[in-house]
Amino acid sequence: xxxxxxxxxxxxxxxxxxxxxxxxxxxxxxxxxxxxxxxxxxxxxxxxxxxxxxxxxxxxxxxxxxxxxxxxxxxxxxxxxxxxxxxxxxxxxxxxxxxxxxxxxxxxxxxxxxxxxxxxxxxxxxxxxxxxxxxxxxxxxxxxxxxxxxxxxxxxxxxxxxxxxxxxxxxxxxxxxxxxxxxxxxxxxxxxxxxxxxxxxxxxxxxxxxxxxxxxxxxxxxxxxxxxxxxxxxxxxxxxxxxxxxxxxxxxxxxxxxxxxxxxxxxxxxxxxxxxxxxxxxxxxxxxxxxxxxxxxxxxxxxxxxxxxxxxxxxxxxxxxxxxxxxxxxxxxxxxxxxxxxxxxxxxxxxxxxxxxxxxxxxxxxxxxxxxxxxxxxxx
Amino acid sequence: xxxxxxxxxxxxxxxxxxxxxxxxxxxxxxxxxxxxxxxxxxxxxxxxxxxxxxxxxxxxxxxxxxxxxxxxxxxxxxxxxxxxxxxxxxxxxxxxxxxxxxxxxxxxxxxxxxxxxxxxxxxxxxxxxxxxxxxxxxxxxxxxxxxxxxxxxxxxxxxxxxxxxxxxxxxxxxxxxxxxxxxxxxxxxxxxxxxxxxxxxxxxxxxxxxxxxxxxxxxxxxxxxxxxxxxxxxxxxxxxxxxxxxxxxxxxxxxxxxxxxxxxxxxxxxxxxxxxxxxxxxxxxxxxxxxxxxxxxxxxxxxxxxxxxxxxxxxxxxxxxxxxxx
Ligand SMILES: Nc1nc2c(ncn2[C@@H]2O[C@H](COP(=O)(O)OP(=O)(O)OP(=O)(O)O)[C@@H](O)[C@H]2O)c(=O)[nH]1
Ligand SMILES: Nc1nc2c(ncn2[C@@H]2O[C@H](COP(=O)(O)OP(=O)(O)OP(=O)(O)O)[C@@H](O)[C@H]2O)c(=O)[nH]1
Ligand SMILES: [Mg+2]
Ligand SMILES: [Mg+2]
Numbered sequence: 001x002x003x004x005x006x007x008x009x010x011x012x013x014x015x016x017x018x019x020x021x022x023x024x025x026x027x028x029x030x031x032x033x034x035x036x037x038x039x040x041x042x043x044x045x046x047x048x049x050x051x052x053x054x055x056x057x058x059x060x061x062x063x064x065x066x067x068x069x070x071x072x073x074x075x076x077x078x079x080x081x082x083x084x085x086x087x088x089x090x091x092x093x094x095x096x097x098x099x100x101x102x103x104x105x106x107x108x109x110x111x112x113x114x115x116x117x118x119x120x121x122x123x124x125x126x127x128x129x130x131x132x133x134x135x136x137x138x139x140x141x142x143x144x145x146x147x148x149x150x151x152x153x154x155x156x157x158x159x160x161x162x163x164x165x166x167x168x169x170x171x172x173x174x175x176x177x178x179x180x181x182x183x184x185x186x187x188x189x190x191x192x193x194x195x196x197x198x199x200x201x202x203x204x205x206x207x208x209x210x211x212x213x214x215x216x217x218x219x220x221x222x223x224x225x226x227x228x229x230x231x232x233x234x235x236x237x238x239x240x241x242x243x244x245x246x247x248x249x250x251x252x253x254x255x256x257x258x259x260x261x262x263x264x265x266x267x268x269x270x271x272x273x274x275x276x277x278x279x280x281x282x283x284x285x286x287x288x289x290x291x292x293x294x295x296x297x298x299x300x301x302x303x304x305x306x307x308x309x310x311x312x313x314x315x316x317x318x319x320x321x322x323x324x325x326x327x328x329x330x331x332x333x334x335x336x337x338x339x340x341x342x343x344x345x346x347x348x349x350x351x352x353x354x355x356x357x358x359x360x361x362x363x364x365x366x367x368x369x370x371x372x373x374x375x376x377x378x379x380x
Numbered sequence: 381x382x383x384x385x386x387x388x389x390x391x392x393x394x395x396x397x398x399x400x401x402x403x404x405x406x407x408x409x410x411x412x413x414x415x416x417x418x419x420x421x422x423x424x425x426x427x428x429x430x431x432x433x434x435x436x437x438x439x440x441x442x443x444x445x446x447x448x449x450x451x452x453x454x455x456x457x458x459x460x461x462x463x464x465x466x467x468x469x470x471x472x473x474x475x476x477x478x479x480x481x482x483x484x485x486x487x488x489x490x491x492x493x494x495x496x497x498x499x500x501x502x503x504x505x506x507x508x509x510x511x512x513x514x515x516x517x518x519x520x521x522x523x524x525x526x527x528x529x530x531x532x533x534x535x536x537x538x539x540x541x542x543x544x545x546x547x548x549x550x551x552x553x554x555x556x557x558x559x560x561x562x563x564x565x566x567x568x569x570x571x572x573x574x575x576x577x578x579x580x581x582x583x584x585x586x587x588x589x590x591x592x593x594x595x596x597x598x599x600x601x602x603x604x605x606x607x608x609x610x611x612x613x614x615x616x617x618x619x620x621x622x623x624x625x626x627x628x629x630x631x632x633x634x635x636x637x638x639x640x641x642x643x644x645x646x647x648x649x650x651x652x653x654x655x656x657x658x659x660x661x662x663x664x665x666x667x668x669x670x671x672x673x674x675x676x677x678x679x680x681x682x683x684x685x686x687x688x689x690x691x692x693x694x695x696x697x698x699x700x701x702x703x704x705x706x
Contacts, residue, residue, distance in 0.1 A: 012490070012492055073581075073584055074491065075491055076488070076491045076577065112567075115567050115568075115569075115570070116567075117630075118568075118570040118629070118630040119558060119561070119567065119568050119570070119629055119630070120557060120558020120559075120625065120629035120630075120632075120633065121558065121560070121561055123560075128555075128633040128634075128636060128637045129630055129633045129634055129637070130590060130591045130633075130634065130637035130638060131580060131590035131591065131634070131637075131638070132576075132580075135488075135573045135574075135576060135577050135580075136488060136489070136491070136573075136577075138573065139488075139573045142569060142570070146569045175590045175591060175637075176637075177591050177636075177637035187591065188589070188590050188591025188592070188637070190590075327566060327567040327569065328566045328567075329564075329566065330563055330564045330565065330566070330567075331561055331562070331563050331564070331565055331567060332567070333563075
């Protein structure tokens with residue numbers, strides 16, 4: 001039977017994004033990425049059946065022959081912008097942009113949130129974990145956090161690497177299913193959570209030019225922005241640090257005013273590392289929304305929030321502590337709340353339709369949720 | 381035996397050292413011991429019995445099998461079983477292949493599989509036996525070598541918990557909620573991410589979208605908490621799902637969001653009825669080999685049975701095939 005070799009269905013190299021519009025991980029070795037030996041070609045015979053994979057491979061054969069490897073269909077690592085873009089064609093994914101300067105505690109917040117969800121500690125977050133395309137990414141963060149024994153000089157999750165701007169890892173992914181709709185509920189809600197290096201946010205806040213915009217292109221479709229502010233640093237550095245955070249809020253406001261973030265519904269400030277904070281914060285949750293009840297250090301930030309609110313965006317402030325102590329010594333504080341508030345806006349009873357109402361885009365007949373990882377080729 | 385006899389395939393998966401081979405061996409042995417011991421009755425042993433012999437040999441000597449490497453044994457048996465004493469027996473051929481738990485981490489890390497056909501078979505099986513061994517749930521698969529011996533046993537911390545503390549009501553037909561932790565409780569590191577990834581992969585091969593429940597009864601999952609005899613007695617008195625809710629609620633949540641409630645069942649299984657590493661038990665076992673299965677009946681009460689075939693019966697026939705034992 002004639003063997004027709006089709007285009008590669010996948011790549012055995014976990015770091016490769018070439019087939020998803022990115023870079024070949026071994027570009028240095030293969031000038032022509034199509035010749036890279038990590039690519040996996042499915043052989044299809046004339047009747048279209050997959051040619052059988054010879055005899056059952058023994059354990060030793062298994063590691064040797066990467067050519068027989070079949071990808072699961074997703075990389076398990078953070079989704080690149082391109083991947084998330086394709087995912088959004090088949091599902092109206094909710095996008096929560098987690099912003100803030102480097103070291104603000106963005107990745108820590110995400111990690112602690114995932115841990116709470118994984119351990120069923122989801123107060124006022126009426127969703128169960130249902131799926132994830134980035135489980136390996138989550139585990140890498142968790143492994144880091146689990147290793148941390150409380151040494152203040154060591155980082156908890158590690159600085160988020162600055163990848164190549166065009167195809168950098170951008171999102172963690174979660175699929176959620178609403179608890180109250182059980183047992184017959186079938187809804188599955190995709191949520192994209194950005195986990196990007198703070199430098200990008202700082203650079204873009206500084207200068208909103210094309211090159212700085214590129215890695216943050218997802219801002220155009222974010223629905224909720226969580227601005228993470230290191231409360232400890234704020235206290236140590238004072239107004240200058242408060243001003244830096246206010247600039248980010250100002251940048252969000254200009255983007256919104258220019259119509260560049262048409263789906264944005266809410267901007268939340270998350271004060272992180274509050275286990276270290278010495279200042280007295282408003283005791284009542286309700287007071288958090290009143291600028292008068294805050295120490296002067298926070299006024300600038302709250303003023304910018306008020307500005308955003310005037311334009312019709314929902315705003316709120318959350319006081320959190322993700323890793324005030326090692327995992328073995330106690331629970332994080334309030335890390336689920338900001339995500340709960342975001343989901344309430346995006347999926348709760350008062351939800352507004354997702355701005356420019358989402359329409360599935362035309363995708364091939366054998367379209368699947370996983371379309372985005374093997375474009376045009378519905379085969380696993 | 382009629383050639384048109386039903387072929388039933390059950391997939392068997394789990395991490396390294398999770399008790400898969402031991403269970404498979406103990407099952408074959410209990411079928412051989414006859415209907416007193418096992419509700420699956422032997423009808424046709426098939427052409428090649430050497431896998432069955434190889435599987436059961438170590439147990440009959442009072443030892444645990446070697447870690448599965450290279451050769452993975454496969455059982456293929458003609459069997460019959462009665463769903464209730466009044467019903468006539470169903471006849472079928474049961475196929476179950478062993479799995480090397482080391483592959484799990486590899487699959488998780490590389491996100492690719494080498495033997496696609498096997499995976500397709502698993503995905504198209506009637507159901508899945510998924511193994512977790514509570515006394516060897518390591519903090520993280522990748523780090524398990526570093527785990528100090530004392531940390532491996534997952535004993536409930538603090539006061540002894542009752543099912544009510546666990547937020548588990550008496551009604552079985554609802555998904556349990558995890559216990560609300562206090563500020564000083566440690567944060568548990570989820571150990572089941574690789575298992576979840578593996579089920580995600582099986583689902584994808586079946587072309588199920590995330591969150592899409594397959595038609596009821598088309599694919600059942602039996603969660604087998606193995607070496608149940610090694611779990612502290614306070615946990616053994618509770619429903620097996622309570623243990624999982626405390627130690628791996630992510631998996632329970634994942635299953636609840638992706639399968640019908642009736643298609644997932646939690647078992648505590650002691651394939652060897654105790655630890656064969658303990659000389660006195662090994663001796664007892666050599667004289668009278670057997671194990672037991674614990675599960676919660678319709679009333680939420682924990683029931684113990686010496687029928688090791690119950691997880692298989694559930695996967696093939698649903699919970700009507702097990703709760704008869706109340
Ligand atoms: N005390 C305390 N320290 C924290 C907390 N969360 C994070 N940190 C510290 O802040 C450091 C930086 O946190 P990350 O989460 O990596 O910060 P990030 O915003 O993701 O930083 P980039 O990836 O560089 O943009 C951690 O390594 C911890 O040392 C917290 O809740 N309490
Ligand atoms: N106490 C007790 N220990 C058990 C039981 N079943 C299994 N074990 C223990 O678990 C170990 C691993 O069991 P195996 O059946 O080899 O595990 P496996 O899942 O086949 O492991 P791999 O072959 O590495 O994938 C055994 O060596 C025993 O120490 C049981 O019923 N009771
Ligand atoms: Mg980071
Ligand atoms: Mg084995």
